[in-house]
Amino acid sequence: MSLNPEQRAAVEHDGPVAVEAGAGTGKTHLMAHRYLWLVEHKGFSPLEIVAVTFTEKAARELRARVRRVLQGQVAPERVYEVEAAPIGTLHSLAARICQEYPEEAGVHPAFRILDEVESALWLSEHLDEALEEGVPPELQQLLPYSLLEEALLTLLRQPLEAEQAFRTLEQRLAGGQEALERAFHQGRARWAHQVRSLAEEMDGELRKMKSHHHPSQLVNLYHAVSMLLEAAAAAENDPQMARKHLEEIRFLKLPRAPEAREFLRDLKDKARRAALFLPEMGSGDLFLLKHRHLLAEAFQGVRNFLQRRKREDGVLNFADLEVHALRALDHPPVLEAYRARWRAFLVDEHQDTNPIQGEILERLFGEAPVAVVGDRKQAIYGFRYADHRVFTGFVEEVKTRPRGRAVRLEANYRTQAPLLEAVDRLAEGFLGPLHQPLQPTRPAWNSPEPCLWRLVFSGSLPSKDKERLREAEARRVAQEVRTLLEKGLPDGPLRPGEIAILARTWNTLEPFTRALEAEGIPAVSAGGGGPL
Incomplete structure (x- = not known):
């Protein structure tokens, strides 16, 4: 697939560029070709280009795509360097900074990263001792233990933002x-x-x-x-x-x-x-205002205890990686070393970064050529306190730079025209000003039959028989799947693995699995137990 005019504008722009890319608009394709342009036209080694993605799987995909794009276009040694190039997640980038500068980051030189489960177990093991040592006795008398624990855990999830909140509150209340x-x-x-x-x-x-x-x-x-x-x-x-x-x-x-x-x-x-969230005098709002110094002292005391113990145990969780990487970058020699080593940046899924991650990236960017790709409408995860406003702020800031440029990708390469038009009509109703119409590039549905239809299930069964209605719905959908498999699509036959059924929860998915198996159609359930 060649580059369309908007993609080319982003790929070949010699300066910071922010790309707002809708679904299916070729983001990975753009990233790989931007990478090629940086190597071929700017003379950078892959070892000097940082490419950040949202997941390890996406990082592997991007590395493979970059390797394919570079082959035959640049010197073979540049292609070999891709294997050692810094292509990964933000947490892998933060971990690298902490590993290379443990003293400046304030971490154990041989730290181990705890996953989500291990982190929760470690915290539960040490929290009581942290509260006993870090919380002032006066606050222990004012708040029940359960409420105190909940408040401090909430603050500890975003420690840098909590510190900023306490500072801001103190500034606002300087007048007594x-x-x-x-x-x-x-x-x-x-x-x-x-x-x-x-x-x-x-x-x-x-x-x-x-x-x-x-x-x-x-x-x-x-x-x-x-x-x-x-x-x-x-x-x-x-x-x-x-x-x-x-x-x-x-x-x-x-x-x-x-x-x-x-x-x-x-x-x-x-x-x-x-x-x-109505503010009320005499409620928690007034308590916070009156006892903010005790709360700030408790937060800092508990946080210091846990950081000290983590250093002794040689462990960090994902949030710690971000905080300590930022601490290392507070040291000018560390920041200068990375800016000299990493001379260009590519960031995908920027709408899913949190404020601390955004600050780490901003520090590293300096005057390097930066390409950031994101889509506010796809900020669905809320993953580790991601905030799409970090991306929005970067887009607006790039527009003010002398050589900054913002580009919007609207050509969709994933969805056929009639289906995309239907989705656009639906999205316009609930996205409002965020709605960005996408332009179809795939040919129209080559069949007199509709490419999208709606099945409405209704009945007069009492509420206790909802399960029977759900089973009937699943049987009807299974019959539609059987018909699709038998008839195929206008462009060829259809296999079971090419059909997906989506449901909001695991329980509502189970009847469909049973109904498909009853029709002799192989089905595999995938997903968690909560809402999709």
């Missing part, structure tokens, strides 16, 4: 009691603004739904949005009444129509969270 009350009222004003914004958002979404739903399907949606608008009207002057309206929304019955049902479920969740 008057500043404390002012901060409280500012919090109330922000809460009222959030409630009003939520009401406007959901009212707008409901207006869009009116055109393709019968009014009877939207009755409870009207009630919910009406209560939300009443909450918004009262939020500024009567926040308690506003919260009452928000809490009443949860009692509304969900409608049967799937889209309306999902809308009200989402609205209920947002209203519940809005009600939960």
Whole structure:
């Protein structure tokens, strides 16, 4: 596949470039060709190019793709260097920094990385001792142990952000009691603004739904949005009444129509969270403001104890890698050494980086040519506190640089035109301003039959017989799969391994597996036990 004009613009740009790439727009293809351009036209060795991806599997795929693209285009020794090139995840990059500069990073020279399970077990083994040593006695008397443990564990999950939060809070409250009350009222004003914004958002979404739903399907949606608008009207002057309206929304019955049902479920969740976070004097907000020094002391004491013990045991978890790598980069000689060694950067899936990872990358970038690829709409994982605003901020910052450039990829190479158009219509309804229409490049569906159809299952079975309805649904889907296998597709036969059935949870997937096996169709279940 050759480069399209947008891909070529990103690949050959001699300066920092931020690429907003929709699904199926050839991101890996772009990354591999950017890598080739850096070697062929900028004269960099693969050992000088850092390529960061989201998973180890993606890193292996990128390394293989780079190797193929370079073969026959550059000197053989450059191709051989790809095997030792720094292509990997952000955590592997952070681990490398900690291993090469353990003293500056403040880690054991021969540290071992704990996986998620090992990290949880290690923490449970040492937490009681850490709390006993690190928490001031005054705070132990003010808070029950369970609440104290929960609060400190929350702070420890993002230690650098917790430190920044304490510093910011202290700055805002430098004026004493008057500043404390002012901060409280500012919090109330922000809460009222959030409630009003939520009401406007959901009212707008409901207006869009009116055109393709019968009014009877939207009755409870009207009630919910009406209560939300009443909450918004009262939020500024009567926040308690506003919260009452928000809490009443949860009692509304969900409608049967799937889209309306999902809308009200989402609205209920947002209203519940809005009600939960109303700042109140005499609640946890006031406790935090009054006892912030004790909380900060407890957080730092517990954190110092755990860091000391980890150094003694020679272990780090994934979050520790980021914190200690950043600590190593605080030393100018370390940062200068890496900037001299690593002269160009490629970052994929940047929307899934967290603020600490974003800071590590920003420090390393310096004036090097950087290509960052991401898509805010695909920031679905929330993996280790990923925040798509890190990517958004980088895109906006690149636009202000003298040689910076932002590129959008919209040509989709994965999906046929009719299906992509249907997905676009659906996405426009719930993504709003984030929606980025994709342009199909694959040919249209070469068949008089539809490429997309909707099966609606309904019945009058009582709620206790929902399982029977689910089994009937699975049998019907299995029959459709059997028909597809027998008829094939316009471009050739179809194999069972080329068909996927997606379900929200493991339990709802099981009936489909049984129904397929009853039809003689081999099926393999994959996934976790929670929502997909």
